Amino acid sequence: MAPALHRAQSIAQLRALARRRLPRAVFDFFDGGAEEEISLGANTAAFEQARLLPRVLTDVSQVDTATRLLGAPSALPLAIAPMGAIGLGWRGADVAVARAAAAAGVPYTLSSAAHSTIEEVARSAGGRLWFQPYMLRQTEFVHGWVERARAADYEALVITVDLPVGGNRERDRRNHFTLPFRLTPRNFLDFASRPGWSLPMLLRGQPVMGNMVGLAGGSGKTTSAGSTVGSNMDASFGWDALQRIRDHWPRKFIVKGVLRAGDAQRLAAMGCDALVVSNHGGRQLDGAMPTFDALPAVVAAVQGRAEVLLDGGVRRGRHVVQALAAGASGVLVGRGVLYGVAAAGEPGARRALEILREELTRTMRLCGCRSVGEIDRALLAA
Ligand SMILES: Cc1cc2nc3c(=O)[nH]c(=O)nc-3n(C[C@H](O)[C@H](O)[C@H](O)COP(=O)(O)O)c2cc1C
Secondary structure, eight states: OOHHHHHOOSHHHHHHHHHHHSOHHHHHHHHOOSTTOHHHHHHHHHHHHOOBOOOOSOOOSSOBOOEEETTEEESSSEEEOOOTTGGGTSTTHHHHHHHHHHHHTOOEEEETTSSSOHHHHHHHHOSOEEEEOOOBSOHHHHHHHHHHHHHTTOOEEEEEOSOSSOOOOHHHHHTTOOSSOOOOTTTHHHHHTOHHHHHHHHHHOOOOOGGGBTGGGOBSOOSOSSSTTGGGBOTTOOHHHHHHHHHHOOSEEEEEEEOOHHHHHHHHHTTOSEEEEOOGGGTSSTTOOOHHHHHHHHHHHHTTSSEEEEESSOOSHHHHHHHHHTTOSEEEESHHHHHHHHHHHHHHHHHHHHHHHHHHHHHHHHHTOSBGGGOOGGGBOO
């Protein structure tokens, strides 16, 4: 492992390494949120406002972080969130993260807006794989993805419901960042200042979004960066269409992007195996409720009929403990791992997961929890 990576002791330090390596426009596309970035900041801030009440004098010489997610074993109570276009940060990032997840023993979610194809990830990574198909207007194309995911043995579909249209990502507008990105007089200096990133891109060309090839005559290239697939989203996608997908997918079914108790109740009743309390990492509706604050009402509404996962702002093992104490079965991690892979490829993604595992283990010990099952509501101060 490169010395800088080895020295990185926190997700914040991996973020700093990614920032140093990437052109600003690319870093901002990964790091940023919508509009004033209120929800982006509030996700992590909500964890920091909660206080822990540790149990003392328990024997924590042996601590087990293993759990079950969606009915199957996971070495940690976390999975990788779907992230599109991350191959711009590191060529082959999707496979790199999927491999790191498999090595860490946690599920990986492939986005339909990733660069690597459904089949490529299944072939190269191993481990538990989930697939997130965006609900595009081209429904036949979407059904094709679902069939491919079934044929490639993905165990779960993740349907993201908080993106009827793309969010308003102002950092991207300010940076004149489009997908595919174009070199213009306005952003030339930015790209020129990061030759380690720019030269290989110039020589080998930009990666193509493999799963988008063939979409409406496209080449896998899309035009708006604010939301890569935003311009093709089916804004009319609703409950009936969701039910049809559920009926045609015999395996595990996850809906991501839920904040309201009423929606959660209805999703549990229609047979979802899990919900992800998510505001898309603050990239969609700015001002949306922080996920840690929205979690308790969703957990109460679901009444154990579906697993409740949470994402948004998880940057520390402590945050995982807090989410579990508030009733989640596990968390999804997005940028936390993205910073690692963008800093240093697969070793960077592995380092991110190692940091989270070490922090989780230490926090469990400090809280007097020997197993994930012992992380309960009593750990959180009222
Ligand atoms: C660069 C980037 C790309 C993303 N692409 C997708 C995507 O294709 N599909 C999706 O459902 N969510 C996508 N998300 C949202 C994540 O799945 C997740 O909800 C969010 O990142 C969680 O917040 P965190 O980054 O603070 O962990 C993306 C997030 C980032 C940072």
